[in-house]
Amino acid sequence: MKARLLCLVASALFLLGGTAAYLPADPVDTLHANQVTRNPYRAVHWETTERITWQTHDHEDGQSPTDFVGPNDTAGYEAFTWAHYSGGYAAAGGACVGWCSSRRWPAESNGVDDAPLISSLTNIDYYVPGAEEIGLLESGSVITHLFSPFLTTYIEGEGCSTCDEGEPVGQNPDGIPANQIYDSTQAAVDMIATFGGIPVLNHPTGSFGTYSSLTGMGGIEIYNNLFSLNDDCSGTAIATMQANWDEFLENVSPSIWGYSANDHFGPSTDPFVQSCGTRPELTAANLDRGKMEVLTTARTLAAHRIAIDRGAFFPIVDGQTSKGGGPSITNIAVSPSSIIITTSADDETVTWIGNGATIGTGMTLTLGVATDAVGYVRANVVDAEGRIVYVQPFTLGVKQSSFIP
Ligand SMILES: [Zn+2]
Numbered sequence: 001m002k003a004r005l006l007c008l009v010a011s012a013l014f015l016l017g018g019t020a021a022y023l024p025a026d027p028v029d030t031l032h033a034n035q036v037t038r039n040p041y042r043a044v045h046w047e048t049t050e051r052i053t054w055q056t057h058d059h060e061d062g063q064s065p066t067d068f069v070g071p072n073d074t075a076g077y078e079a080f081t082w083a084h085y086s087g088g089y090a091a092a093g094g095a096c097v098g099w100c101s102s103r104r105w106p107a108e109s110n111g112v113d114d115a116p117l118i119s120s121l122t123n124i125d126y127y128v129p130g131a132e133e134i135g136l137l138e139s140g141s142v143i144t145h146l147f148s149p150f151l152t153t154y155i156e157g158e159g160c161s162t163c164d165e166g167e168p169v170g171q172n173p174d175g176i177p178a179n180q181i182y183d184s185t186q187a188a189v190d191m192i193a194t195f196g197g198i199p200v201l202n203h204p205t206g207s208f209g210t211y212s213s214l215t216g217m218g219g220i221e222i223y224n225n226l227f228s229l230n231d232d233c234s235g236t237a238i239a240t241m242q243a244n245w246d247e248f249l250e251n252v253s254p255s256i257w258g259y260s261a262n263d264h265f266g267p268s269t270d271p272f273v274q275s276c277g278t279r280p281e282l283t284a285a286n287l288d289r290g291k292m293e294v295l296t297t298a299r300t301l302a303a304h305r306i307a308i309d310r311g312a313f314f315p316i317v318d319g320q321t322s323k324g325g326g327p328s329i330t331n332i333a334v335s336p337s338s339i340i341i342t343t344s345a346d347d348e349t350v351t352w353i354g355n356g357a358t359i360g361t362g363m364t365l366t367l368g369v370a371t372d373a374v375g376y377v378r379a380n381v382v383d384a385e386g387r388i389v390y391v392q393p394f395t396l397g398v399k400q401s402s403f404i405p
Contacts, residue, residue, distance in 0.1 A: 034371050036334045038395035040311025044295045046331045052294040054079040057147055057261035061270050068268050073121045075267040075288055076324055080124050086131035087156040125299045133188055144185045150305055151197025158183045189216050200259055203227050205237045208247040219257045220245050223317050225290040226263035232280055246356035254376035254395040260290040260315030285320040317388040326387030339365045349382045371396055
């Protein structure tokens with residue numbers, strides 16, 4: 001797009017000069033070809049990076065610390081968000097009942113320091129604060145769930161005035177300061193950021209128009225194991241979530257990072273059951289497939305935050321026949337003319353996507369004709385078992401000098 005604009009300007013200047021001469025309609029050359037202007041993996045030192053397996057979004061659902069955290073530790077998570085619904089009222093039916101305010105932070109005062117559990121952990125190195133903010137209560141309002149990693153302040157949706165599920169009229173009777181109560185999804189997004197969190201859109205299965213006016217989003221779920229298994233009944237939730245990601249990248253910001261999570265269907269024995277007539281039986285194989293690999297400089301919460309802000313992480317869909325052995329990306333090299341992905345196995349299928357369409361295949365994407373009209377590119381790396389690593393989007397733009405790989 002920008003390349004064409006430059007060409008049009010050049011044409012106009014030429015014509016103003018009054019000399020008639022042939023001009024190619026839309027030349028593409030190295031000056032006009034798009035280059036990477038933002039590479040989320042630019043700061044990664046591939047030989048030494050820590051690779052942290054992180055679960056962002058599962059639900060404790062009344063399970064004991066041992067029953068909830070224990071299986072996630074055994075499953076190999078090294079960073080874990082002790083998550084549940086927060087900031088609203090839920091009628092009976094599996095979630096928290098009544099006012100949900102179970103923000104498990106600080107860990108020491110909210111059950112995480114269960115001594116026998118802590119001493120038994122073998123993989124989890126640290127917890128990442130966060131909850132699933134469940135939004136507004138008002139009947140008929142759009143209920144959008146948001147994940148709030150790094151938020152340690154409790155926030156809450158305003159109460160209903162016309163309550164139809166048995167919830168109390170008005171605000172949480174516990175009383176919450178006014179600056180911690182939101183009255184719209186956008187206000188919730190802004191409030192998460194104001195208090196130091198990252199707003200992430202959870203399972204966006206509506207039409208893009210449902211979310212298109214939201215600004216300031218830091219991430220979006222593109223895989224959710226609960227919705228994936230429900231898709232086996234009937235549905236296209238995962239495809240819709242990923243189409244919405246591309247819409248956000250094209251129309252809102254090319255730096256909204258993809259997230260992958262288990263939701264209720266992780267390694268613990270979650271009592272949550274959602275009706276879904278022909279869904280396959282839940283097994284160790286089809287549970288625990290939505291996870292993240294974070295590329296950090298150290299095994300600390302601070303280093304984790306820096307990596308997430310940069311986009312230096314991969315949302316992953318793990319396998320059913322085995323866990324944890326999926327595509328391992330060992331390098332991503334960006335130059336003015338290409339992006340090259342290297343994997344340890346070197347035999348995966350790589351698909352490059354720009355503005356929602358496939359624009360290339362294979363480990364190398366050549367920047368030029370195919371990428372000239374798109375504002376971002378991202379890649380899906382899939383192995384023979386169907387395990388997927390999603391590569392976060394690279395921003396493209398015309399950048400002819402001071403190239404930074
Ligand atoms: Zn949710």
